[in-house]
Amino acid sequence: MELVAIFVTAILINNFVLRYFLGICPFLGVSKKIDSAISMGLAVTFVMTITAAVSWVINHWILIPLKLDYLQIVSFILVIASLVQLVEMFIRKISPPLYEALGIYLPLITTNCAIFFLALMASLRDYSFLESVIFGVGSGLGFTLAIILMAAIREQLDLADVPEALKGAGIALIVAGIMALAFLGFSGMIK
Amino acid sequence: MRDKGIVVTADEDVAQVEVQCFIESCQNCSAKSLCIGQNQSKGLLTARNTLHACPGDEVEIEIPDTKYSRALILLFGSLLVASLLGIGLGSLLSPLLPFSSSVSSLLGLLGALVIAGIVLFRYFKVKNKASLYPVIVTIMKKEEGQR
Numbered sequence: 075m076e077l078v079a080i081f082v083t084a085i086l087i088n089n090f091v092l093r094y095f096l097g098i099c100p101f102l103g104v105s106k107k108i109d110s111a112i113s114m115g116l117a118v119t120f121v122m123t124i125t126a127a128v129s130w131v132i133n134h135w136i137l138i139p140l141k142l143d144y145l146q147i148v149s150f151i152l153v154i155a156s157l158v159q160l161v162e163m164f165i166r167k168i169s170p171p172l173y174e175a176l177g178i179y180l181p182l183i184t185t186n187c188a189i190f191f192l193a194l195m196a197s198l199r200d201y202s203f204l205e206s207v208i209f210g211v212g213s214g215l216g217f218t219l220a221i222i223l224m225a226a227i228r229e230q231l232d233l234a235d236v237p238e239a240l241k242g243a244g245i246a247l248i249v250a251g252i253m254a255l256a257f258l259g260f261s262g263m264i265k
Numbered sequence: 266m267r268d269k270g271i272v273v274t275a276d277e278d279v280a281q282v283e284v285q286c287f288i289e290s291c292q293n294c295s296a297k298s299l300c301i302g303q304n305q306s307k308g309l310l311t312a313r314n315t316l317h318a319c320p321g322d323e324v325e326i327e328i329p330d331t332k333y334s335r336a337l338i339l340l341f342g343s344l345l346v347a348s349l350l351g352i353g354l355g356s357l358l359s360p361l362l363p364f365s366s367s368v369s370s371l372l373g374l375l376g377a378l379v380i381a382g383i384v385l386f387r388y389f390k391v392k393n394k395a396s397l398y399p400v401i402v403t404i405m406k407k408e409e410g411q412r
Binding site for chain 2: 107109110113116117119120123124127131134164165167168170172174175176202203204207211
């Protein structure tokens with residue numbers, strides 16, 4: 075039951091994008107088409123899941139036993155950067171054209187503060203390994219949900235008569251604000 | 266998506282195309298060096314050269330961006346599913362193994378990622394040749410010396 079609560083809370087109630095306003099760069103930058111939003115969402119979810127697992131291992135098997143907790147921030151940054159680098163190397167190996175096409179796409183994940191927040195939050199809440207992974211998956215899926223909803227709205231907005239001054243980032247930020255208000259409705263769902 | 270560029274090198278069916286718009290759209294981006302390199306002034310793409318364009322030709326290339334999105338969804342989707350299955354299996358099998366739950370979950374995760382990696386490697390080996398490279402669709406202007 076505890077795991078379900080962590081999962082649902084991470085997706086709906088404490089949504090990283092719409093509650094904490096983390097990961098706004100890819101949220102606004104890669105939400106123009108649903109296809110690319112889904113792929114970015116899945117990429118972030120995968121990296122979040124692995125980050126949650128690896129950072130738990132580093133924290134509980136190295137940092138805490140050696141009383142090096144003060145190195146958490148540095149270690150987590152290193153974990154995230156290394157993971158993204160590994161994923162990048164893997165993609166370059168399996169599909170060079172896909173790697174060429176990705177460009178800034180993957181480094182955007184490294185600089186996504188949501189992933190760093192996830193690692194820190196899981197450590198602060200003293201989650202077990204499984205809880206940490208579920209928290210990672212839930213947070214990633216929450217990010218994916220938010221970015222897909224945003225992409226769907228922006229695709230429709232292309233057909234709408236938006237005032238000239240609000241076109242582009244302006245209307246996107248207003249939509250994000252309204253979505254955040256809507257997601258506030260989920261708070262209190264799980265006590 | 267279509268884009269214009271100039272062929273830099275061409276070997277049989279593959280050509281390197283210098284794409285102009287990469288620079289125009291990236292001009293003010295502080296992360297430009299991550300994409301196209303610090304000292305590189307233009308973006309280079311490897312494209313299938315079915316029209317046998319030569320170096321210096323101005324060409325139009327078709328970039329299969331929808332296929333890229335689908336390939337990424339497949340790639341990250343299967344890696345995600347594999348890692349969750351690995352963790353789940355590792356956790357379920359932990360009473361039968363001489364490790365703690367977290368160690369067996371981690372081993373399950375690693376095992377699942379290796380298997381998924383091998384499967385994806387084989388799948389994309391076929392897929393790359395078939396459809397993921399951009400294709401030169403029009404030779405807009407031949408290099409002066411070749412006319």
